[in-house]
Amino acid sequence: MAKPRVHQLAKELGITSKEAIGKLQELGEFVKGPSSTVEPPVEKKLRSAFPQAAGEKPAENQAKAAEPKGSAPKPSGAPKPGVAKPGAAAPKPGNAPKPGAKPTAKPATQQAETKPAQKASGPRPGNNPFSTQQGMNRNESSAPSAPKPGAAAPKPGAAAPKPSGAPKPGAKPGPRPGNNPFSSQQGMGKRNERGERGQGGPRPAGRNQRGGGPRPAGGGQGGPRPAGGNGGPRPAGGGRNQRPANAGQGGPRPAGNNAPRPANAGGGGNRPSPNMMPAKMAAPAAGAPGRGGNAGGGNGPRRGGGGGFNRGPGRGGPGGGRGNAQGAFGRGGGRRGKKKKQNRRDQDQIQAPTVGGVVVPRGDGETLIRLRRGASIMDFAEKINANPASLITVLFHLGEMATQTQSLDEETFELLGAELGYKVQVVSPEDEERELFESFDINLDAEAEGEDDDVLEIRPPVVTVMGHVDHGKTRLLDAIRNTNVIEGEAGGITQHIGAYQIRTEVEGEERALTFIDTPGHEAFTAMRARGAKVTDIAVLVVAADDGVMPQTVEALNHAKAAEVPIVVAVNKIDKEGASPDKIRGQLTEYGLIPEEYGGDTMFVDVSARQGLNIDELLEAICLTADGALELTANPNKEARGVAIEANLDKGRGAVSTVLVQSGTLHIGDAIVAGVAHGRVRAMFDENGNAVQEAGPSRPVQVLGLSTVPRAGDTFISTEEERTARQIAEKREAADRNAMLAKRRKRVTLESFDAAVAEGNMDTLNLIIKGDVSGAVEALEESIMKIDAGGDEVQVRVIHRGVGAITQNDVNLATVDNAVIIGFNVRPAERVTELADREGVELKFYTVIYRALEEIEAAVKGMLKPEYEEVELGSAEIREVFRSSKWGNIAGSIVKSGIIKRNSKARLVRDGNVVQDNLTIESLRRFKDDATEVREGYECGIGLGSFNDIKDGDIIETWELQEKPRV
Numbered sequence: 001m002a003k004p005r006v007h008q009l010a011k012e013l014g015i016t017s018k019e020a021i022g023k024l025q026e027l028g029e030f031v032k033g034p035s036s037t038v039e040p041p042v043e044k045k046l047r048s049a050f051p052q053a054a055g056e057k058p059a060e061n062q063a064k065a066a067e068p069k070g071s072a073p074k075p076s077g078a079p080k081p082g083v084a085k086p087g088a089a090a091p092k093p094g095n096a097p098k099p100g101a102k103p104t105a106k107p108a109t110q111q112a113e114t115k116p117a118q119k120a121s122g123p124r125p126g127n128n129p130f131s132t133q134q135g136m137n138r139n140e141s142s143a144p145s146a147p148k149p150g151a152a153a154p155k156p157g158a159a160a161p162k163p164s165g166a167p168k169p170g171a172k173p174g175p176r177p178g179n180n181p182f183s184s185q186q187g188m189g190k191r192n193e194r195g196e197r198g199q200g201g202p203r204p205a206g207r208n209q210r211g212g213g214p215r216p217a218g219g220g221q222g223g224p225r226p227a228g229g230n231g232g233p234r235p236a237g238g239g240r241n242q243r244p245a246n247a248g249q250g251g252p253r254p255a256g257n258n259a260p261r262p263a264n265a266g267g268g269g270n271r272p273s274p275n276m277m278p279a280k281m282a283a284p285a286a287g288a289p290g291r292g293g294n295a296g297g298g299n300g301p302r303r304g305g306g307g308g309f310n311r312g313p314g315r316g317g318p319g320g321g322r323g324n325a326q327g328a329f330g331r332g333g334g335r336r337g338k339k340k341k342q343n344r345r346d347q348d349q350i351q352a353p354t355v356g357g358v359v360v361p362r363g364d365g366e367t368l369i370r371l372r373r374g375a376s377i378m379d380f381a382e383k384i385n386a387n388p389a390s391l392i393t394v395l396f397h398l399g400e401m402a403t404q405t406q407s408l409d410e411e412t413f414e415l416l417g418a419e420l421g422y423k424v425q426v427v428s429p430e431d432e433e434r435e436l437f438e439s440f441d442i443n444l445d446a447e448a449e450g451e452d453d454d455v456l457e458i459r460p461p462v463v464t465v466m467g468h469v470d471h472g473k474t475r476l477l478d479a480i481r482n483t484n485v486i487e488g489e490a491g492g493i494t495q496h497i498g499a500y501q502i503r504t505e506v507e508g509e510e511r512a513l514t515f516i517d518t519p520g521h522e523a524f525t526a527m528r529a530r531g532a533k534v535t536d537i538a539v540l541v542v543a544a545d546d547g548v549m550p551q552t553v554e555a556l557n558h559a560k561a562a563e564v565p566i567v568v569a570v571n572k573i574d575k576e577g578a579s580p581d582k583i584r585g586q587l588t589e590y591g592l593i594p595e596e597y598g599g600d601t602m603f604v605d606v607s608a609r610q611g612l613n614i615d616e617l618l619e620a621i622c623l624t625a626d627g628a629l630e631l632t633a634n635p636n637k638e639a640r641g642v643a644i645e646a647n648l649d650k651g652r653g654a655v656s657t658v659l660v661q662s663g664t665l666h667i668g669d670a671i672v673a674g675v676a677h678g679r680v681r682a683m684f685d686e687n688g689n690a691v692q693e694a695g696p697s698r699p700v701q702v703l704g705l706s707t708v709p710r711a712g713d714t715f716i717s718t719e720e721e722r723t724a725r726q727i728a729e730k731r732e733a734a735d736r737n738a739m740l741a742k743r744r745k746r747v748t749l750e751s752f753d754a755a756v757a758e759g760n761m762d763t764l765n766l767i768i769k770g771d772v773s774g775a776v777e778a779l780e781e782s783i784m785k786i787d788a789g790g791d792e793v794q795v796r797v798i799h800r801g802v803g804a805i806t807q808n809d810v811n812l813a814t815v816d817n818a819v820i821i822g823f824n825v826r827p828a829e830r831v832t833e834l835a836d837r838e839g840v841e842l843k844f845y846t847v848i849y850r851a852l853e854e855i856e857a858a859v860k861g862m863l864k865p866e867y868e869e870v871e872l873g874s875a876e877i878r879e880v881f882r883s884s885k886w887g888n889i890a891g892s893i894v895k896s897g898i899i900k901r902n903s904k905a906r907l908v909r910d911g912n913v914v915q916d917n918l919t920i921e922s923l924r925r926f927k928d929d930a931t932e933v934r935e936g937y938e939c940g941i942g943l944g945s946f947n948d949i950k951d952g953d954i955i956e957t958w959e960l961q962e963k964p965r966v
């Protein structure tokens with residue numbers, strides 16, 4: 001289901017995006033910008049905050065209907081509290097305010113009063129029909145005394161019960177606490193302790209009285225308190241009572257109490273213990289004056305009786321509540337000494353409740369949690385020392401389903417982290433690698449930094465040959481190798497091992513050069529995609545009789561993107577019609593200016609077939625390396641490098657070619673390459689000769705690894721074989737998880753401005769593919785003219801070409817985080833799939849100005865997605881099941897399409913829409929939860945708090961989908 005975006009919601013609600021963002025921030029939800037998507041619970045929260053929106057009307061009515069008779073009159077001017085998602089309100093324990101909410105500064109104002117109420121009834125917890133069971137039941141049984149929270153909250157004066165009206169001391173704590181099945185632990189724990197310490201003492205009494213009186217909801221006090229001194233947030237009733245059993249016992253309770261209670265109860269319970277609670281979390285509490293007041297009032301008296309029971313409450317009452325308990329009575333109450341529970345409470349002190357009512361240790365909003373790509377809930381739980389099951393519950397309330405071991409994408413972790421007060425950082429493969437090594441006390445960066453000229457020695461350049469098909473790459477590589485063999489490499493039989501090293505004489509000095517024997521930029525970029533930087537210099541082969549072709553340009557762009565210097569080999573000069581000068585001219589257009597024309601690119605005319613000018617080419621490579629690069633490495637340490645290729649040999653096991661980049665590899669060394677590990681049993685060079693050791697830039701074939709590494713996997717040798725094995729095992733586990741993880745979405749035209757705003761990006765990389773070169777050029781030219789309105793943002797076309805979008809384009813986009821623009825072209829086979837998997841955005845246009853418009857808008861941060869409503873399916877209600885737990889469930893049969901959980905729905909009766917803007921909040925097939933049910937199948941549908949359903953009604957579902965642009 002497409003999640004709504006902020007601007008879209010704002011439109012629906014008749015407000016500006018800015019207002020919506022502001023409101024969300026007030027509500028403790030952080031959104032990046034108008035085009036950010038919001039999760040269903042957040043959406044509800046926003047809707048609740050703007051009750052005037054059409055979609056909320058029915059709910060409002062409902063709220064009114066449910067209002068308890070005894071409740072005080074509503075403050076006239078105040079926003080209607082009940083409107084705040086009333087359905088979810090009173091009965092559900094879920095009413096508890098979200099802990100993550102920001103503290104509301106203004107305590108006594110209506111605004112403040114209202115907000116908490118809304119929060120309290122926030123959709124999230126309530127969303128889950130399954131978590132609320134007890135709470136629900138309870139409420140039902142004590143229905144009359146359970147007014148809507150929303151209604152209660154805003155009423156200041158009326159709400160706060162006077163001490164006199166307080167419940168009898170002996171009376172059991174009302175249903176209130178019980179309302180919140182989750183509240184008990186924390187609330188109770190703390191409160192009790194404090195109570196015993198007498199902290200609450202002095203304050204309460206006075207407070208309560210005051211609170212009960214004219215003050216705004218007594219909450220006045222509770223409300224404003226940020227982190228809630230003593231548990232401001234906590235409902236008086238607090239903890240224990242959460243148990244359903246208590247629910248019905250509210251009888252004796254003073255009316256005052258009752259009125260506001262329900263919401264409070266839940267809310268309070270859920271709230272974190274004051275000490276631990278970050279200010280942010282306290283907010284809701286504080287903000288909930290109405291509730292607080294009430295609770296407080298109620299507590300005052302109550303604790304008297306229930307002392308022990310509610311010890312907690314004393315403190316917990318948001319305003320008055322706190323004082324009462326211990327304050328008035330001077331002690332915590334009777335039920336002490338339950339050591340076990342006490343211990344548990346102690347334990348709970350370090351935790352705070354959260355959405356969904358589970359207890360999870362929380363961060364302070366800044367606490368950084370780093371996770372590897374592909375991490376699961378288990379990993380997250382391990383990092384924050386939480387119970388994975390609790391995290392699943394939280395996630396569920398945020399609208400996401402996951403199992404403990406399922407890998408989650410970055411977005412989901414961020415959502416979860418934001419909810420719990422953590423900043424989640426999903427680390428890149430390079431960071432990951434670094435961290436992995438660090439966990440074994442290996443720090444390659446520090447190692448490299450610590451090497452100065454004393455230990456560094458010149459190493460040979462590593463060269464990759466690239467170029468268009470049939471321009472002679474393979475032939476040239478052969479020619480180069482043969483040059484060397486001819487010069488007498490021990491007469492060995494040259495074999496292909498993925499890379500080879502040759503020696504040549506440059507300016508009277510013997511120099512070694514290493515060539516990667518897999519020509520083409522595909523392998524080059526595939527390795528780069530794994531984070532391997534193998535190539536120092538690229539040789540671009542262009543056939544002099546053919547000229548610059550699409551893959552020439554592609555290769556050139558790939559090399560440029562990797563910032564690798566290029567030497568051009570103009571090949572086939574022996575052929576008739578060869579025109580090396582033409583090639584020079586052509587490549588000038590792509591920024592490769594020959595030295596003889598005043599540029600800095602060396603061009604060498606060669607004939608691979610005839611072996612012409614090969615030495616000159618080798619010399620040019622060496623000179624370019626000398627001029628542009630400082631190629632040094634420390635040979636006197638354990639080897640580090642990259643796996644170039646590998647295969648499984650029947651007789652010899654895993655045979656891998658590795659390129660040593662620094663250090664020296666010896667026979668017998670323990671090494672790990674990707675997920676392969678072992679000891680080097682034997683090593684061979686490209687001529688099949690056994691070698692004892694291999695230094696920097698030396699490719700060797702290695703025997704002895706447990707399995708085959710992939711091309712581009714880094715390898716290191718370790719002191720102990722055990723370390724190598726453990727590193728391999730960790731990588732394997734991470735790989736497994738990463739495979740399962742949803743791929744991270746890379747940059748898109750729409751997300752670019754957000755990425756810029758976050759400081760993550762300042763350049764929009766584009767790859768342009770078009771049907772004719774004229775169009776591509778025109779588009780590129782116009783793109784380059786886009787005025788981004790400042791220096792901070794720029795557009796860079798990293799590759800352009802004619803023809804279909806290929807896998808190579810996607811690979812390049814993956815590495816350089818680019819968006820691919822297709823002009824009158826479509827992707828080649830399986831390319832869309834690859835792009836999807838890699839999160840690369842493909843945009844297609846048929847009109848140039850449209851493409852320009854969008855790119856410009858992206859750069860200027862103005863591109864807004866357009867959405868349309870798309871029908872998903874419809875179901876006919878065959879039977880209505882009334883469930884005390886979950887409200888009415890529509891036993892239905894899917895008539896068309898598909899019914900998806902969490903999708904939007906409308907109820908149609910006799911052809912008229914009875915209610916729009918509903919959500920499929922629960923969906924079941926028999927007894928099992930289902931995420932979707934298809935045509936022809938029966939299912940049970942729960943529409944959340946909306947219960948007005950009848951046999952024969954039709955439930956139509958829809959979702960908003962982004963409109964493709966043309």
Ligand SMILES: Nc1nc2c(ncn2[C@@H]2O[C@H](COP(=O)(O)OP(=O)(O)OP(=O)(O)O)[C@@H](O)[C@H]2O)c(=O)[nH]1
Nearest residue numbers: 468469470471472473474475571572575607608609
């Ligand atoms: N006349 C002439 N022909 C050459 C020369 N170099 C390569 N060829 C021929 O061009 C054809 C393609 O050469 P390859 O080396 O296979 O080209 P490639 O770029 O490796 O081709 P792919 O592997 O398909 O990408 C072969 O028939 C070669 O014999 C040369 O210098 N002169």
